Amino acid sequence: MxxxxxxxxxxxxxxxxxxIAARDADYIRILxxxxxxxxxDRIDVNAGTRPDREPDDLAWLAGTVQDATSAPLCLDSAxxxxxxxxxxxxxxxxxxxSVTGEQARLSGVLPLAVRFGCPVIxxxxxxxxxxxxxxERLAVLRRLVTAAREAGVSDDMIYVDPLIMAVATGDHxxxxxxxxxxxxxxxxxxTHITAGLSNVSFGLPARRLVxxxxxxxxxxxxxxxxxxxxxxxxxxxxxRATELLLGRDRRCLTYTRAYRAGLLTPAS
Amino acid sequence: MxxxxxxxxxxxxxxxxxxIAARDADYIRILxxxxxxxxxDRIDVNAGTRPDREPDDLAWLAGTVQDATSAPLCLDSAxxxxxxxxxxxxxxxxxxxSVTGEQARLSGVLPLAVRFGCPVIxxxxxxxxxxxxxxERLAVLRRLVTAAREAGVSDDMIYVDPLIMAVATGDHxxxxxxxxxxxxxxxxxxTHITAGLSNVSFGLPARRLVxxxxxxxxxxxxxxxxxxxxxxxxxxxxxRATELLLGRDRRCLTYTRAYRAGLLTPAS
Numbered sequence: 001m002x003x004x005x006x007x008x009x010x011x012x013x014x015x016x017x018x019x020i021a022a023r024d025a026d027y028i029r030i031l032x033x034x035x036x037x038x039x040x041d042r043i044d045v046n047a048g049t050r051p052d053r054e055p056d057d058l059a060w061l062a063g064t065v066q067d068a069t070s071a072p073l074c075l076d077s078a079x080x081x082x083x084x085x086x087x088x089x090x091x092x093x094x095x096x097x098s099v100t101g102e103q104a105r106l107s108g109v110l111p112l113a114v115r116f117g118c119p120v121i122x123x124x125x126x127x128x129x130x131x132x133x134x135x136e137r138l139a140v141l142r143r144l145v146t147a148a149r150e151a152g153v154s155d156d157m158i159y160v161d162p163l164i165m166a167v168a169t170g171d172h173x174x175x176x177x178x179x180x181x182x183x184x185x186x187x188x189x190x191t192h193i194t195a196g197l198s199n200v201s202f203g204l205p206a207r208r209l210v211x212x213x214x215x216x217x218x219x220x221x222x223x224x225x226x227x228x229x230x231x232x233x234x235x236x237x238x239x240r241a242t243e244l245l246l247g248r249d250r251r252c253l254t255y256t257r258a259y260r261a262g263l264l265t266p267a268s
Numbered sequence: 269m270x271x272x273x274x275x276x277x278x279x280x281x282x283x284x285x286x287x288i289a290a291r292d293a294d295y296i297r298i299l300x301x302x303x304x305x306x307x308x309d310r311i312d313v314n315a316g317t318r319p320d321r322e323p324d325d326l327a328w329l330a331g332t333v334q335d336a337t338s339a340p341l342c343l344d345s346a347x348x349x350x351x352x353x354x355x356x357x358x359x360x361x362x363x364x365x366s367v368t369g370e371q372a373r374l375s376g377v378l379p380l381a382v383r384f385g386c387p388v389i390x391x392x393x394x395x396x397x398x399x400x401x402x403x404e405r406l407a408v409l410r411r412l413v414t415a416a417r418e419a420g421v422s423d424d425m426i427y428v429d430p431l432i433m434a435v436a437t438g439d440h441x442x443x444x445x446x447x448x449x450x451x452x453x454x455x456x457x458x459t460h461i462t463a464g465l466s467n468v469s470f471g472l473p474a475r476r477l478v479x480x481x482x483x484x485x486x487x488x489x490x491x492x493x494x495x496x497x498x499x500x501x502x503x504x505x506x507x508r509a510t511e512l513l514l515g516r517d518r519r520c521l522t523y524t525r526a527y528r529a530g531l532l533t534p535a536s
Contacts (some may be wrong), residue, residue, distance in 0.1 A: 171518060172515040209506070210512065216485060217484060241478050242481055244442070245485055
């Protein structure tokens with residue numbers, strides 16, 4: 001079953017940032033519940049604030065969301081102090097987003113994942129930046145998976161992220177991501193593969209069309225999780241149709257149930 | 269570049285059948301022009317009538333459509349007499365839809381394709397019916413490609429059709445078609461691969477969602493032509509987004525042009 005990590009609680013979005021600053025718990029709770037009800041399997045929380053404020057903000061966000069829904073969290077921060085503050089309040093081990101091949105981030109974040117028994121997202125970049133082709137990305141990811149294994153993280157607790165770049169800035173950005181996904185799926189069959197979908201459409205018009213088309217292609221290549229907007233009905237409909245067509249929806253039951261719930265036709 | 273074969277002029281559709289019976293050339297012409305303007309690269313013509321009437325009807329359809337648009341035709345019939353009557357009036361060699369591994373059809377239709385220099389669609393079925401799995405379909409298609417080559421048809425004049433079955437009657441119907449497409453692409457890189465898209469969604473609700481999602485998956489697997497409805501804006505938008513994401517739209521020019529023409533957003 002494909003999993004959606006709901007992306008809406010992100011402090012870099014103006015209204016969410018204001019809600020965090022004002023400690024508007026109702027606003028955050030509603031956003032968490034709406035995403036869970038729309039089919040999010042996890043809720044991403046990203047404070048998007050300055051490093052000195054982030055520990056307090058992320059811990060507040062994590063506590064607020066976990067009181068509103070039983071969906072587990074994804075802690076979205078590169079700041080070990082913020083992660084640690086949020087980990088201190090979460091009751092269910094959250095997914096940590098993320099470690100990279102950058103030495104500082106690897107040594108700062110990976111030990112926290114081990115200590116708290118958390119699954120962890122591993123991004124395909126290192127101190128040299130984001131590699132341009134699929135083979136180099138795979139090489140970075142191979143080193144990351146090796147480091148995670150050596151730290152005691154099992155493959156099914158690793159969420160590999162191929163790092164999707166914008167097609168608008170490089171014609172082959174989609175292909176590189178798809179090739180990386182397929183290569184990871186072949187080499188590390190037990191890992192999860194996840195991605196932030198919306199990067200692919202950055203700078204283009206009709207972004208949601210590009211995002212949902214990419215989701216279909218990426219699932220076929222081996223993606224099994226995405227950080228995305230579960231309130232985007234067309235995206236969720238494309239997800240249901242993709243799983244149906246890939247033979248993962250026994251007797252079309254999930255698809256026809258979604259149809260009967262009115263989820264596969266345009267919102268009125 | 270992906271090619272769409274416009275499917276609307278099909279006598280099994282009630283209004284088209286009436287137009288054929290009444291020799292309503294205007295109705296047929298408008299349907300041809302609208303499809304070509306919407307992006308159809310070829311226009312399928314299917315008389316859908318009894319064998320004794322089909323030669324006259326198909327020849328009339330072919331003549332009517334070719335007078336209305338410069339898009340080449342696809343003659344959709346298993347009846348050699350009807351094909352021959354239509355071939356006698358067409359000025360540009362049409363695609364013939366189709367030959368199969370059935371002995372009568374192979375010996376009746378393939379010689380016509382050779383004699384008139386026509387490309388030909390080869391369907392994955394033989395006298396034993398439609399094989400259930402991808403390996404058996406590939407075996408049927410291998411015999412068909414061999415027969416076509418021996419008759420003097422070059423690979424780039426062969427349009428292999430994996431025969432898409434309904435997901436509603438078999439959970440793995442989509443996967444079998446996708447696997448067959450990928451296997452044909454690997455074994456016969458110079459052939460075209462085409463399919464009638466809408467079969468896949470037979471018996472399901474929200475069929476257009478399933479059809480366009482399948483188109484995206486099938487293009488990634490190697491499909492380069494589809495018999496489909498070019499007037500389905502969402503389908504054509506999914507096609508543009510898929511080509512963009514697979515690195516086949518240099519500098520996103522086709523995509524952004526389609527957006528500016530208002531083709532990528534819901535019709536008002």
